[in-house]
Amino acid sequence: xxxxxxxxxxxxxxxxxxxVIVHFRPDGDAYGSALALTAAIRALGKRAFPACDxxxxxxxxxxxxxxxxxxxxxxxFQPKAALGxxxxxxxxxxxxxxxxxxxxxxxxxxxxxTNEGFGEVCYVDENAASTGExxxxxxxxxxxxxxxxxxxxxxxxxxxxSGNFSFQSTSPGTLRAAAECLEAGVDVxxxxxFLYRSRTLGKTRLIGRALSKIEMFADGRVAAIRxxxxxxxxxxxxxxxxxxxxxxxxxxEGVFIGILAEEQDSGTKFSLRAANGAxxxxxxxxxxxxxxxxxxxxxxxxxxxxxxxxKVIAAAEAYAREL
Numbered sequence: 001x002x003x004x005x006x007x008x009x010x011x012x013x014x015x016x017x018x019x020v021i022v023h024f025r026p027d028g029d030a031y032g033s034a035l036a037l038t039a040a041i042r043a044l045g046k047r048a049f050p051a052c053d054x055x056x057x058x059x060x061x062x063x064x065x066x067x068x069x070x071x072x073x074x075x076x077f078q079p080k081a082a083l084g085x086x087x088x089x090x091x092x093x094x095x096x097x098x099x100x101x102x103x104x105x106x107x108x109x110x111x112x113x114t115n116e117g118f119g120e121v122c123y124v125d126e127n128a129a130s131t132g133e134x135x136x137x138x139x140x141x142x143x144x145x146x147x148x149x150x151x152x153x154x155x156x157x158x159x160x161x162s163g164n165f166s167f168q169s170t171s172p173g174t175l176r177a178a179a180e181c182l183e184a185g186v187d188v189x190x191x192x193x194f195l196y197r198s199r200t201l202g203k204t205r206l207i208g209r210a211l212s213k214i215e216m217f218a219d220g221r222v223a224a225i226r227x228x229x230x231x232x233x234x235x236x237x238x239x240x241x242x243x244x245x246x247x248x249x250x251x252x253e254g255v256f257i258g259i260l261a262e263e264q265d266s267g268t269k270f271s272l273r274a275a276n277g278a279x280x281x282x283x284x285x286x287x288x289x290x291x292x293x294x295x296x297x298x299x300x301x302x303x304x305x306x307x308x309x310x311k312v313i314a315a316a317e318a319y320a321r322e323l
Contacts, residue, residue: 002115003123005134009141011107011121012083016046019070019079019103023087024053024094025269027243028160028195030086031060031069033109033131036153037085039065040139043147049076053094057240062194063156064149072096081105084119086131086157088112088290109135111161114281114290129169132157133177151184155191163247164196167294203241206231210245210260214252217313221320223249224259226309239264242271250275256323257283257316261309267301268308278323286315 012018020038022030034050041048051070060066070076072095082103084090087110090097100106106119111134113126128134132154139146146154158178162170165178182188209231215224227242235241242262249258250273257280258273270287272280273295280296289298300308 001125001127002117003121005123005137005141007121008107008109008123008138011105012041012046012138012142013044015081015105017077017080018046018048018083019075019081019096019099020048020050020083020085021087021093021096021100022050022052022085023092025239026052026054026057026086028060029130029132029157031056031063031066032153032155032157032160033135034085035063035065035068036132036139036150036157037083037109037135038068039147039150039153040142040144043144044142047077049079051075051096051099053096057243059194059240059243060156062191063153065153072099075099079103081107082119084108084110085135086110086112088115090118092290109138112290112292114285127169127171129167129171129174130158130161132161133174136177136180146180146184148185151181151186152191155181155186155188156195159191160195164192169292169294200237200241202236205235206237206241207245207248209235210242211248214249218317218320220252220254221256221323222259222313222316223252223255223257224261224309224313224316225249226305227260227262228305229263229265239269246271246273249273256320259312259316261305261312263305267299267303268305270298270300270308270312272296272298276323278320283316283319287312 020034038048038050082100107121108119111128115124246260256278260271262269274280279293284296287298
């Protein structure tokens with residue numbers, strides 16, 4: 001662990017005009033923790049806004065305040081301080097890394113074990129299932145009452161990054177944090193419907209297309225899918241619709257590493273998932289990526305899908321054969 005909830009709370013109390021910046025291609029933890037922290041900072045009478053490099057994914061547009069997310073070009077004011085939320089390193093902020101650097105004051109709240117701390121004040125708890133879980137502690141340290149809006153955002157953060165309370169990272173503290181959100185007024189059935197029980201016809205077709213293209217390596221220890229731009233076009237979907245598809249791979253008996261390779265204009269993005277004791281963060285770091293033991297990501301820019309795929313698969317096969 002780096003830092004503490006108390007130290008970050010004191011930093012928030014002594015600064016104003018704060019940008020709460022998340023990583024590009026945000027997930028539920030990034031969205032939820034940033035929105036809850038922004039609401040908490042505003043509750044202190046300070047100015048703050050959440051920021052990300054990408055448009056808010058439609059799936060998460062039920063979260064209170066999602067419309068407030070700004071990009072580097074649409075910031076409502078020039079921030080004097082920046083808080084990186086759920087960001088393992090500044091490069092994962094995309095264009096907003098320049099905004100972060102331009103602020104005189106910097107802080108970080110995160111739970112990725114690859115985060116070495118890149119702010120003057122850092123609170124990193126690698127044992128937490130989500131950044132939302134530790135953000136709750138900061139809000140309590142600030143002496144604030146958890147509002148229903150904060151609770152919905154935090155519950156979304158905690159639920160999504162814990163695999164809906166199914167990942168190994170789920171702890172008694174994770175469940176206690178979720179219970180506090182319920183006590184503050186979260187409608188679990190409604191949130192669950194948005195997060196897990198609703199998807200477009202296009203995404204359903206994309207899932208079917210993707211699962212029909214599974215490739216197996218390392219005697220069945222590695223399962224992978226290549227998602228091409230043609231597959232998105234043919235199903236009428238976009239990159240955010242690929243979220244979660246990689247999880248199907250680790251449900252295959254005998255698979256240690258699941259890999260989803262997504263063709264993009266800039267290169268190839270990889271989502272990695274681990275099972276049976278594998279560590280995909282270790283694998284991701286070989287290619288400049290990062291994340292958690294059980295879930296990590298890689299971006300290889302300027303390289304075609306098949307060439308990048310072959311490199312990552314070769315490394316995954318070598319690693320999987322050692323397990």
